Amino acid sequence: MRLNYRIILLVLAMGLTKSSLAALNVFACEPEWASLAETLGGDRVKVVSATTAYQDPHRIEARPSLIAKVRRADLLVCSGAELEIGWLPMLQRQAGNPKVLRGQPGYFEAADQIERLGIPDSLDRSMGDIHASGNPHVHLDPRRLSTIATALSDRLANLDPTNADYYRKRHDEFSQSWEEALQRWKTRALPLVGARLVVHHQDWEYFFDWLGIIRAGSLEPKPGLPVSSGHIVKLKKRLQQEPPLAIIYTAYQSPRAAKRLSQITGIPAVELPYTVGGAEGVVDLFTLFDETLKRLLEVIP
Amino acid sequence: MFLRLSLASAVSLALTTNAIAVDSFNPEISLILDGRYSAFDNESEYELPGFMLGGEAGRGEEGLHLGHNELAISANVDDLFYGKLTTAIADHEGETEVELEEAFIETQALGNGLSIRAGRFFSAIGYLNQQHGHAWDFVDAPLIYRGLFGEQLIDDGVQIGWVAPTDIYLQVGGELLRGERFPAGGASNDGKGASTLFAKIGGDIGVSHAWQLGLSHWRADVENRTSGGHAHEGEAEEVPTFSGDSRVSGIDFVWKWAPRGNASERNFKLQGEYFIRDEDGDVIMDDGSASPEATTYDGEQKGWYLQAVYQFMPRWRVGLRYDWLEADNKGSDEEVLAEAGLDDEGHTPERVTLMADYSHSEYSRLRLQYAKDDSYEESDDILTLQFVMSLGPHGAHKF
Numbered sequence: 258m259r260l261n262y263r264i265i266l267l268v269l270a271m272g273l274t275k276s277s278l279a280a281l282n283v284f285a286c287e288p289e290w291a292s293l294a295e296t297l298g299g300d301r302v303k304v305v306s307a308t309t310a311y312q313d314p315h316r317i318e319a320r321p322s323l324i325a326k327v328r329r330a331d332l333l334v335c336s337g338a339e340l341e342i343g344w345l346p347m348l349q350r351q352a353g354n355p356k357v358l359r360g361q362p363g364y365f366e367a368a369d370q371i372e373r374l375g376i377p378d379s380l381d382r383s384m385g386d387i388h389a390s391g392n393p394h395v396h397l398d399p400r401r402l403s404t405i406a407t408a409l410s411d412r413l414a415n416l417d418p419t420n421a422d423y424y425r426k427r428h429d430e431f432s433q434s435w436e437e438a439l440q441r442w443k444t445r446a447l448p449l450v451g452a453r454l455v456v457h458h459q460d461w462e463y464f465f466d467w468l469g470i471i472r473a474g475s476l477e478p479k480p481g482l483p484v485s486s487g488h489i490v491k492l493k494k495r496l497q498q499e500p501p502l503a504i505i506y507t508a509y510q511s512p513r514a515a516k517r518l519s520q521i522t523g524i525p526a527v528e529l530p531y532t533v534g535g536a537e538g539v540v541d542l543f544t545l546f547d548e549t550l551k552r553l554l555e556v557i558p
Numbered sequence: 559m560f561l562r563l564s565l566a567s568a569v570s571l572a573l574t575t576n577a578i579a580v581d582s583f584n585p586e587i588s589l590i591l592d593g594r595y596s597a598f599d600n601e602s603e604y605e606l607p608g609f610m611l612g613g614e615a616g617r618g619e620e621g622l623h624l625g626h627n628e629l630a631i632s633a634n635v636d637d638l639f640y641g642k643l644t645t646a647i648a649d650h651e652g653e654t655e656v657e658l659e660e661a662f663i664e665t666q667a668l669g670n671g672l673s674i675r676a677g678r679f680f681s682a683i684g685y686l687n688q689q690h691g692h693a694w695d696f697v698d699a700p701l702i703y704r705g706l707f708g709e710q711l712i713d714d715g716v717q718i719g720w721v722a723p724t725d726i727y728l729q730v731g732g733e734l735l736r737g738e739r740f741p742a743g744g745a746s747n748d749g750k751g752a753s754t755l756f757a758k759i760g761g762d763i764g765v766s767h768a769w770q771l772g773l774s775h776w777r778a779d780v781e782n783r784t785s786g787g788h789a790h791e792g793e794a795e796e797v798p799t800f801s802g803d804s805r806v807s808g809i810d811f812v813w814k815w816a817p818r819g820n821a822s823e824r825n826f827k828l829q830g831e832y833f834i835r836d837e838d839g840d841v842i843m844d845d846g847s848a849s850p851e852a853t854t855y856d857g858e859q860k861g862w863y864l865q866a867v868y869q870f871m872p873r874w875r876v877g878l879r880y881d882w883l884e885a886d887n888k889g890s891d892e893e894v895l896a897e898a899g900l901d902d903e904g905h906t907p908e909r910v911t912l913m914a915d916y917s918h919s920e921y922s923r924l925r926l927q928y929a930k931d932d933s934y935e936e937s938d939d940i941l942t943l944q945f946v947m948s949l950g951p952h953g954a955h956k957f
Contacts, residue, residue: 309765311818318814318821319957320768321727321760328671328721347954350640351729353721355667360637382921382949482919483872511823511872 281417284326284357286335286345287314289396290367292533292541294334297410299427301420310535313509314340315386315481319347327352330363332416334409337366338373340393362416368393370408371401374462386481396532398463399439399546406431438543445550448557453501455492455518457484457510460531464549473501476514484514493522500524503556507531525556585633588950590692592625594618600938607934608885608902609705609859610785610798612740617931617940618698624649625944626691628659632953640664644690659712671721681711681733682719682756683774684831685810693955695827695867696913697927697942701881702833702861705907706806708740711776713752727760727770737778741804744781752778760957765819770957772810780804780839785899795845798898800855802839808832812957827867834860841889841898853891857900860884861907873917881909908932922947 280303285291291306298304305326308314314336317323327333327348335341349358356363373391380389396402410428414421446468453473454461459480465472474495478488504526506515512528519526529549530536539548596618604617618625625648632642644660662677680688686703687710699709719731737752738745745751753776760770783800809832816825837857842850861883869875885902889895909932915925923946931938 309819311765312820313822316820316822318768319954320762320814321758321770321957322762322768324721324729325725325727325761329723342951343954345954347956350664350666350673351721351956353668353671353673353719355669358637358666382919386919479919509820509822 281331281413282329283332283334284330286333286341287396288533288535289542289545290334290336293402293406293409294332294413296431296541297406297424297427298413299423301417301423302413310508310530310532310539315343317341317344319344319351323348324351327357328354330354330357332363332365332412333357334365334367336368336393336395338368338390338393338395339388340368362412365409365412367405367409368395370405371395374466375459385477385479392459392462394460395463396542397461398467399435399442399542400467401463402542403432403435403439406435434543438546442546442550445554449502449550449553452553452557453499455496455501455504455515455524457504457506457515460507461505473499476504476506476518484511486517489514489518489521492518496522496524503527503553505529505553508535527552527556529553585631586951586953588630588948588953590626590628590630590690591945591947591949592627592692593623593945594625594697595622595943596620597941598938599940600936602936605899605934606701606705606883606907607905608887608900608907609883610783610800610899611704612708612743612783612785615704615708617933617938618942625697625946628690628692630660630953634666635663638665638667640666671723673719675717675719676715678712678714679717681713681735681754681776682717682731683711683754683776683806684808684833685770685772685812685829686831687711688956692946692948695865695875695877696879696911697925697944698929700831700863700865700879701883701907701909701933702831702863705859705861705883706741706833706835711741713737713739713742715750715752717754725761727758729756729758731756735778737780741783742778742780743783743800744779746779746781751781752776766817767813767815768957769813770811772808774808774810776806776808778804780837782844784844796843796850796897797845798841798900799844800837800839800841800898802837802855804835804837804839806833806835808834814957821869823869823872825869828865830862830864832860832862834858841894841900843894843897851891851894851897853889853894853898855887855889855895855900857885857887859887865911875915875917877911877913877915879909879911879913881907881911883907903935905935907934921949 280301283294283302283304285294285304285306287308288306288310291304294302294304307323308317375392377387410424413424450469453471455474457476474492476484478485504515504518504524506528515526529552530539530545533539533545536548539545598620627647628644630644635641641663642660646657646659648655660679662675662679664675665673703709713735715733715735717733719729722728733754734750735752736745736749742752756774758772762768781801785798812829814827839855841855842852844850863881865879867875867877884906887900895901909929911929913927915923917923925944927942929940931940
């Protein structure tokens, strides 16, 4: 009897040891969070990204392959602020995995960790597809990203306490190089301060907030509505008085509207990577900001 | 060692953050508005030879009319349950009827891929059956849904589903149903007269393609399933009534394509389903008398549809659908079978449907549809103009 008891304890201990060595399965909604989770989690996490830089994170199908991935996830890392409202809740409801439901430790929303911009005073669909909790494209401000990284590292340590020291060490390393990069970027970006840019969709608000860039207009007539030629003509008229530096669009947006406006106004159109994988050489969050700044600085006359 | 570990993890769970963004609406209330204009070429009464029609089956109303207006309320009940209620508000012959379309709870915290749903819900049979009318790509249901389920199979009961912890998506499940509503009829076997088994498998091929394949089976002890009755001059109304055993087996697939998986500019969807139904029992022409006309009935009805929808630029989509049905019904009295609408009249129903729709935003859709409908002998040309608008928070749609 006594022997049995010890065997049970031994089996339990083995089970626990095994599970503490097994990598955490991380399901990242967007590539920027996949990259951050990989950087902070190292070889203790196994990360999959639900989307690529060429996919519009607002419009993703709740595909069977994604349900299968959420089913096995220990942690979801998503932008939040309703960016994924059209697909993530369906994945969560269908996967039967309570660990990653909202409010659980296995559910991490980046937008929840920082002060958000663009929280609307009133909700009315005639203003377009606006998010009640504010603008969700939070990763494009490296200062906020730093706060999110700290919170995510803590979350990894909470979920996987045996590796807590490992996660802290990796976070310290990341944090140090990030602070250095931030100083470097800030200096490099000085010529962009106060610049005016036309965007495709309002996914650059946090980037602009960081550098003091002004949004001169949007190719979308209302947030989330497809571009129309009538709106482009109106925009052209409005931009004549004070021409902006450039028209920017991302890898997941069609370049057609930006190029057309560029053609009729002479304002350069610039494709920016927006997230990790959005351009050649953009392999992590560091190269994302390097490349974005490089492309914007190139159009300064 | 064990104690220390479990304490540590308990503390860590308690420490986890944080203020969760509040839903702007709790519960979520969403409203679907659906209005139509239809023009028919053929004035004779709709029928589908070889199929006993029931439920809401039919080609709909002519002229200006309202479609399927829906009010849905849903929310997490607590950390364990989710709940949803959908009412369909429709006019039937000048009277406004409120129909309870869905009223169910669903578990969310059972874990291990398991979930249980209870209440009234769309059965998991087939692919299209679980989609609400407003999410359909055409104005109406495929003919086989009309012929077998009276547009859609809704029932009261319990559903259990399990998602396997595998790389490829695999879901299996079953339902135990009351079986009172068409096409079961009668709530036989103490109100648990129907049941379903289903399996779905799916995945991606590369980054641009996604697919799903489903198998399903439904069976019911049918007690007095009625179908649209008619009166002969000077005689009492006769209502075709079936009792016996009914089984439906189906296979469904859907394949979606979008360049690099980005559906916002262009995307394509191909979907098809095949169902076969076997029925065995008796049909009577119920006229209220003690000895109505009767026949034995051994029926086989099958059919399929294939549809393709292509979004060729933002806002605009076009679609093509083909329907085909066949019935082979036998009985001791062919005349009674024919009176019950179970004679296929040597006709195999077919339909070709074309549609084009425009969505100003993802909440509003205008649709034009043309169908060449050979449901019965006399061909019909049906033209429909429809709006479908959704108000309130947009729920995520299933694949």
